[in-house]
Amino acid sequence: MKFLTTVALAVMVLLASATPASAYIGPGAGFALMSSAFVLVTTVLIVFVTLLAWPFRALWRALTSPAPPKASITRLIVVGLDGQDPKLTDQFMREGILPNFSALAATGSYRRLATTFPSVSPVAWSSFSTGSHPARHNIFDFLDRDRRTYLPMLSSAHIGKVDRFLKVGRYRIPLRKPELRLLRKSKPFWTILGESRIWSTVLRVPITFPPDNFYGAELSAMCVPDLLGTQGTFLLYTTRPQSQAFKEGGLRFSVAIENDVVTTTLHGPDNAFVEGTPPLTLPLRARLDREQRQVEVTVGAHSVTLTAGTLSDWIPLTFAAMPGVSVKGLTRLLVTELGDHFSLYVAPINLDPDAPAMPISHPSYFATYLAKRVGSFATLGLAEDTWALNEGVTDDGTFLQQTYDIDRERESMFFASLDRLRRGCLVCVFDATDRIQHMFWRDIDPGHPAGRGREHAPHRDAIRELYRRNDAMVGRVREKLRDGDVLMVISDHGFSSFRRGVNLNQWLLREGYLTLKPGTDGSTEWLRDVDWTATRAYALGLTGMFLNLHGREAGGIVKPGAEAAALKAEIMGKLRNLADSEKAAVGVNEAFDTAVLYSGPYLENAPDLIIGYNAGYRTSWDCATGMVSGPVFEDNLKPWSGDHCIDPRLVPGVFFCNRKVTTEEPSLIDIAPTALRLFGITPPPHMDGRPLEGLS
């Protein structure tokens, strides 16, 4: 390098002394000099204009905005550890493996944090951000139902379709963008802070897709789709004979090996630019080297050599939709089988943050900025592929690697943002705690049906290790704290075992509240077998139960008012302490009447009842997908073995703070008004939460 540098300098001196060719010393110099000059000129210009305009902007703000509030702190840092459970936290603190959490508890505060009804992440984080109960922010579950068809739909975002196109040959050019609307109502506290020109950086807080528009920056999270438009669909290319389709989030493609080469196509999103929206594809070629246990995979223009069983880094995919228009995604590959049979796992194709096909950040370039700053990262709402592990396509190790890689990406962007936060608020939610507890709870619950035979599983300590890692991360955050900073480490809910599934639709059928169409057995998904003309109640989503209300549901038969109230009371009575006779245990503690739980403008969109499952129980897999058939209670044998969609009183979250808090029973909805109060802003009256006491 030194020698070459010397040569380069010598050559340039030589050239500089010569005429006339010294005027131009080649594209090599051109690349470097022109790029550098362009960057420098652009930068200087931007900085100059911005600096020049800054006093005027400041003056304008001073004249047009109210006086800035008198904040009692400089920075508020909220670290969200989705699903960190207080019981486990207590246990590990006692064991001494969480020194940083213990230090926070000793020098500041540690409380249980009451969660929302229901204790489901989209609901809980929406209440966290808006400081209000669900009836004011309109998020009640992951799913809502279409009142006309009873089919499920995403509760948090509406992604519309474009119906007007300009046809040019075989292509059709959309005449407008598809409508994209966040269905969460009310104002998150960072929007209110922004109205007083207090900056917030918000990273991956659930239910922020499409992103909020406010003074600050936000990266969307839960409900950001993958490139296929789903909430996460993995692909499996396999030589194994076609068996049953994946139940959750996966597509299987048959391939054949010819001379140690597999040639197929990678299926991408539908091409909206062509009539009939055929899927966009990329050529996929895999050359197998069984001896070396390696496979050279070429997808589109990208080639990578994979070692069997080792997850690849992010692989960029570019699908050409029409001349000049491409759609970019990122995926990771894993050869899961390389022997007589070959199988290649393709992780859900994430939107490429470098050039996202949908708005996933505010401002729109914030995702690109983060990608430049910390490298490629997962953008999918539920980015950790729990479905592939559930279906047995990937193994524990792969899932953990994927999850921790995502966690590292998140941590990089969190610390980059923290480093740049002078005054204001930084909120970041880490999902690993939720995902790993979902998938590995069977290893800490001795009686779990899915834990049989796992006595020597290599990742049995995954949850303990997870808490240890969380603690280390909190330690790194504490090192960055300055005077005037408030740090809160919170979780939206705790966790519990999911040993037994409850099919409430089957229970409703048996109790005579739900009727099937003649000739059907209820095994069709999404309640398609239900006879709505004779059904009075149905369960949908993870915790909700709805009356088939006349005037609300398309086929509603229950009259609103007294009849509905009586039916509700009747069902609530029957569900109280609903027994699982096989296990001699209570499956459902109680059903909660949402009209009693909440008040607010969106109450009419709430389920009529929220089911408070007992610890160890949850809605069954079949019920969650709208199937009526099967037993009411059944063992859960899936790796997804822990859950929190139960009686919310059983799964509070955690609240740690570096300062003393005197409120004894804080609630998740108190965080938003507390944040406002810390920055000198009076919380608006529509917030249900109350500022935590003692913080100053």
Add this chain to the structure above:
Amino acid sequence: MATFPERALAGLNAALVTAFDLTLGPLMGLPPLVSLLLVSLVTAAVMLVVVARTSNQPAMIETKRGIQAALFEIRLYGDQPGLMMRAFGEVLVRNGRYLLLSLVPLAWMSVPLMLVIAQLQAFYGYDGLRPGEPALVTVQLAADSGPAALVLEAPAEVGLETGAVRLAGSNEVVWRLRPTVEGAYALTVRDGDAAVTKSLLVSPAPGRRSPLSVATGLVDQVLYPSEAPLPAGSRIASIEVAYPEPGVDLFGWRMHWMIVYGVLSLACAFALARRFGVTI
């Protein structure tokens, strides 16, 4: 006596002249902008291969991403002058690093490119002499040589208009020509018993022109490769024919061909970079 590097360079120049005459000669029927575009495409492709093989691509990618991140940061934190200036500083530092990283491929590219550019200069750098237009032939004598009685011999079609004019201060001897017929000619300059020749092309058609013949010397040989160097030990340092410099017509703008070449080769390189999988 020519040194070994000078003799080697002379040999290399001879080979390059043949190669370029064979490849570029047929393109001379095209408008200069078009033939330059083709040359630029080839140049860009070759240079991208060189960059791919000689540069530290991961470091360049990381550096460029850092610059882009800092630029976004300036925009993102436009309300916070401290953060903005910090990002500006990062741009400067990373730009310096980018330039440093560019030195290695630059070193690899500079020498071959100089040889290529010198060849292209012979084709694009000079306009042809036309019959009836005057031109000067200047002989530069070596600095330590005494007075010399030089004689210029030229065919009748070349039309030697004046005798030798000696410029004592600059140690030069100048003649004026006015060719009457198109053609390729050889001029002979006699210095006593010694004689050296110089080519002269009288034609408006595009083609190779050699304005200067030089004595041995690496830099001059690199820059003026079209003719063999003057004999070693000669009192004549160089012979120059003053061809007009035409420029290339770029959408109505008359520009030096090297600027056009530079712009085109850069544009081609940026356009091809992704296809070659190279970050520049």
